[in-house]
Amino acid sequence: MKPKRSSKAQRLDIIATLPQPVIETILCLLPIEEAAMTSILSKNWRYKWTTIPILKFSHYSVNISTAESYLCNRWDISDLERERIYEDIMRKRSHAIHQVLLQRQGPIHEFNISMDADDTCFEIDQIILDLSRNHTLKKLTLNFDGSDSYALPLFVFSLRHLTNLYLNTCNINHIPIFNGFGSLTSLSLKCIMISKETFMQLLSKCPKLKSLYLHVFDGDPLGHEYHIIMELFKCLPVIEHLMTSGYFIRLSVQDLVPKELQISLNHLKYCTIEDMCFVDDHGLPFLCVLIKCSPNLGKIKLDLNSISINTNCCYDIKCAKFVEHASVKFEELSAQLEEYSAKLKEHLNVWLERLNEVEIKFFGNFKLELEFVKFILARSPGLTKVILRTYGVNKNEELEMLKILSRVPHISPFEIVVEIMSKRVYVYKL
Template sequence: MMGIRRSTSDIISNLPSNIMENILKYLPLRDAGRTSVLSRRWRYKWVTLPQLEFENQFFVSSGDTEKIKAIICRVLLLHQGPLVKFELSYPPFGSCMDIDNWILILLKKNIQKFTLRLFVGPNHECPCHLFSFLQLKHLNLRKCVFKPPPAFKGFSRLVDLNLLYVHVAPEMFGEFISHCPLLERLRLTHCSEFDSLEIYAPNLKDFTFCGVSKSISFKNTPLLAVISITLLSYYANVERHEEETDSEWVKFFQCLPAAIEYMHLDSSFLESFPAGHLPVRLPSTLNHLKVLALSDICCYILDHVSRALCLLRSFLNLERVKISMYDDDDDDDDDDDDVPQRDLVVEYLEAQDFSLKQLREVKIRNFSGAKSELHFTKILLAHSTVLEKMEILHYPGISDEVRVMMLDELTQSPKASPKAEVVCKPLDLDL
């Protein structure tokens, strides 16, 4: 029995180094440190970890703020060898000099993935030595001030940039991006306001923007396949001539590369182009576009409906359409102010003559059951020749009786595709 016991105790001590490293790699940082008590071979093995991640679980179990800062500093000073990834996410403190000191310690570590996500306090101004991480491939910042020094030549190896609530200098950002030649993924969310945002990134494949900008254009992005634009403020009230209106709408889609496969646009982006005469189809066909997602579309606003259908008519190879509805109208027939709007939309929809020959799946979220939404949905059914499934996700507050009535009305409406199946079920608000 003693021999068996010794043999069992030796197993964990005699593990190959690569197995020990893999075990440590998947442990939370605090647990990795505790492995020092296992045996002499495990003692301080954790200090060679290729990644240090200080996130929620670490902060919950580490005590008060000053103790947490002392632990982080000690861990960084003890660390030996290369460090590929460093993450500090949502600490219970905001901007402070300690962060700059930690970044200074990391200078010799050849960091490739750097994440700093603050939650409280003012934005933290990134120190100039952050821009000396020349091996950097992934940069993720939250609540920071991003201001590269004038002599900075860019991150030549950066492939992923994610900025959330980050203050950037709009006049320098486009030039900064052009100095990151390998950039593949760019996400800008709630950052500084841009008068115009020009993207020059020959390897960019995925672009997400949620913020304020009068215009967005792509100068050299031949590989761009995924694009998502949500405007938090738009300039629909700016006076322009109708011919300028059309050219701005057309100009945006003309600058999009042909490689795009997925596109998401929200209603405020559609509204950013003043009302005017839309072309029947856009001159840019985007033949590789398979999925179109539109959010916050209000079916009793003619501009929303007309622009949505313009996009559907233009992209001939669309296979999937996802629409998130928005409706602040109670659809009361006695509301004299809304009846003319609904009548205009119905008249416009009934005048449409087009065919969606590749569309196979439609998913509509936030469906309220308003008549304008039902009419829009019927138009899609009537013009999609190979449609296989239309999924309606309605608000949970809709009664079973109303849901059955909606489903019956849609099921009995004319369909261009004999295979079209209509499914109507409650929206899961937790998703």
């Protein structure tokens, strides 16, 4: 006698009998609209989606009509009509998010919203106000795209239990007197409009901050007011992972980098600097001071931006030297190059016992770049790997570079991984 096959409804019941945390984990992996659609499966599934602790909303979370989508992409409609359509779409999206929040039956641990917004988006204000009444929220992501920065409402700072905060394209006008984010360990600020005083007040109220990402555009006001590097590090006593991008170093440091900081970053283990430039007045001094004040640094990752130099000059990649451009004379650039090379010699007493990996992207094998690698090799007894993602460097130049590096005094053997932008990879053990 053949065994009787279970029906589809019975199979659904088997899934429904899984422990609630398992079901929540499964539903959290689905887009929020698909998770909500599970309510039609059966009576057992009607309210299961309302208890998932992670909510993520994006442009695609709410379907807009084909006609509205078509009108938004047309070029021959008036700005007034386009704005009306945009506001209608925002209302529909906000209404859908409100409906989800109203049907919630459990705590919210993570909330993520990624969509268009402008500086006066009252619908999103109301959503954040509803979240501010939830004392269980741990992670908040506000990722906006728009021509104007979204004006962050003050009640965001009432979310005192946050551990992770990500803000993109937001305007923080003023932070009132508040108790701070006592539990915040990770902060990411990308394209944020914020004053120096507000920025420092925010950091000073995050005593447990371990990870900080700062991305500053040239037009952001953060660096136009004051040089903040000294105050910045004083606000990061337990920082472990520091990432900077854009114009942060140039705008906040300029020519006022001291030889030593008044504070040691003893907890810093991982440093990432994007858009790094060796041949300006601040990149190399900042990096040297940071390394000197971080005795427990384990990894350095640099994304070079050597081609865009603020002295109206450019690199001759084939000759690996400066060339004259516009009114800048070659003799002046050569003198500048020697001046920057001397900056490395000011930090000969640096000793990085815990540094084990260095990664440099867009490595061009220029003199200062090569001198920096030699500087690190001679002062890092625990170094095990150097990754050089080269750009504009041919095979002969690579071999010459390896000969130079092999002659640098080093205590322990290490690997040099040379990765060409064309994905060819060479590994050399020295």
